[in-house]
Amino acid sequence: MSNPSLLILPGDGIxxxxxxxxxxxxxxxxxxxxxxxxxxEDLVGGxxxxxxxxxxxxxxxxxxxxxxxxxxxxVGGPAYDNLDFSVKPERGLLRLRKEMDLFANxxxxxxxxALADFxxxxxDLISGLDIMIVRELTSGVYFGEPRGxxxxxxxxxxxxxxRYTEAEIERGxxxxxxxxxxxxxxLCSMEKANVMESGxxxxxxxTEVHADYPEVELSHMYADNGAMQLxxxxxxxxxxxxxxxxxxxxxxCAAMLTGSLGMLPSASLGLPMxxxxxxxxxxxxxxxAPDITGQAKANPIACILSFAMALRYSFDQGAEADRxxxxxxxxxxxxxxxxxxxxxEGGTPLSTTQMGDVILAALDDSL
Ligand code: IPM
Ligand code: MG
Numbered sequence: 001m002s003n004p005s006l007l008i009l010p011g012d013g014i015x016x017x018x019x020x021x022x023x024x025x026x027x028x029x030x031x032x033x034x035x036x037x038x039x040x041e042d043l044v045g046g047x048x049x050x051x052x053x054x055x056x057x058x059x060x061x062x063x064x065x066x067x068x069x070x071x072x073x074x075v076g077g078p079a080y081d082n083l084d085f086s087v088k089p090e091r092g093l094l095r096l097r098k099e100m101d102l103f104a105n106x107x108x109x110x111x112x113x114a115l116a117d118f119x120x121x122x123x124d125l126i127s128g129l130d131i132m133i134v135r136e137l138t139s140g141v142y143f144g145e146p147r148g149x150x151x152x153x154x155x156x157x158x159x160x161x162x163r164y165t166e167a168e169i170e171r172g173x174x175x176x177x178x179x180x181x182x183x184x185x186x187l188c189s190m191e192k193a194n195v196m197e198s199g200x201x202x203x204x205x206x207t208e209v210h211a212d213y214p215e216v217e218l219s220h221m222y223a224d225n226g227a228m229q230l231x232x233x234x235x236x237x238x239x240x241x242x243x244x245x246x247x248x249x250x251x252x253c254a255a256m257l258t259g260s261l262g263m264l265p266s267a268s269l270g271l272p273m274x275x276x277x278x279x280x281x282x283x284x285x286x287x288x289a290p291d292i293t294g295q296a297k298a299n300p301i302a303c304i305l306s307f308a309m310a311l312r313y314s315f316d317q318g319a320e321a322d323r324x325x326x327x328x329x330x331x332x333x334x335x336x337x338x339x340x341x342x343x344x345e346g347g348t349p350l351s352t353t354q355m356g357d358v359i360l361a362a363l364d365d366s367l
Pocket of ligand 2: 248249252
């Protein structure tokens with residue numbers, strides 16, 4: 001059997017710096033755990049625009065469709081802020097999501113014990129926090145038609161459309177219920193059924209799907225209340241299922257609560273391919289961080305944890321994913337810190353590569 005394949009798209013800003021550490025981790029699993037991947041690398045975002053004039057080349061799109069999983073770093077940066085909307089770096093990312101049909105975006109918000117003091121909330125509100133947000137990723141207002149800016153009676157009008165079919169709501173809901181079954185069996189669905197018809201449909205469909213998962217306790221919340229509850233008492237949640245735009249906002253909110261924005265991974269999953277693996281792309285939740293690019297300061301942990309999610313969700317290597325996550329917990333407990341994790345007491349932060357070094361050492365110790 002051939003090795004599983006990975007396409008690495010480091011992208012822009014700190015993307016290439018953190019991805020370099022992920023490559024060392026991948027190599028470690030090849031050398032020490034006999035888990036060898038065929039790794040190829042290509043361009044996305046501003047890097048692809050610089051080379052090809054588009055944020056994602058058709059050849060790269062075709063490769064992404066063929067591999068077992070895509071690992072993406074980050075896209076965007078001030079150099080690309082004034083580009084035409086159609087070739088902005090973000091369009092490359094959105095094209096990957098849409099054409100690979102990655103409808104279920106898993107965004108865990110976990111509080112690492114060693115970092116609980118970094119939260120903007122009181123420690124007891126967030127220590128032990130472990131939420132999974134499932135964001136619908138390929139529909140809703142991000143992609144709905146009609147859209148655009150046009151003239152009406154001498155005035156510009158901007159239009160975007162929130163549109164959901166019941167099939168789209170249902171397949172995401174199933175992914176969310178399946179995850180809830182493996183966790184604490186609680187699912188909270190968030191929409192605005194009080195003002196949006198798409199929200200009414202959302203609530204109906206999620207309720208219908210619930211019939212197939214009677215063991216899961218289902219609740220519904222308006223998304224604005226959800227945002228408030230996330231900040232008030234985040235530990236009340238286990239799995240949250242919500243639409244593309246609300247999910248974008250609520251997941252940033254949840255990520256910041258953990259105090260660990262540089263630590264959070266994500267997985268975007270689609271339908272099973274012929275080999276049974278889901279179409280998949282893994283990426284850190286943080287962005288391209290232009291303010292620290294090229295200074296060897298970036299925290300590679302979110303990107304490394306994204307690879308751990310790939311081990312778990314694409315390659316059925318849950319035990320190896322646990323090993324990698326435990327290595328990261330250990331170095332944090334031992335006090336390893338990149339600059340983003342430094343408290344007021346100060347100290348000398350580790351560089352991106354030094355953080356990679358201590359994680360590799362912890363992996364060696366795990367054998
Ligand atoms: C995210 C980002 C993207 C989104 C941008 C970069 C297009 O904010 O993944 O959360 O809005 O989905
Ligand atoms: Mg976002």
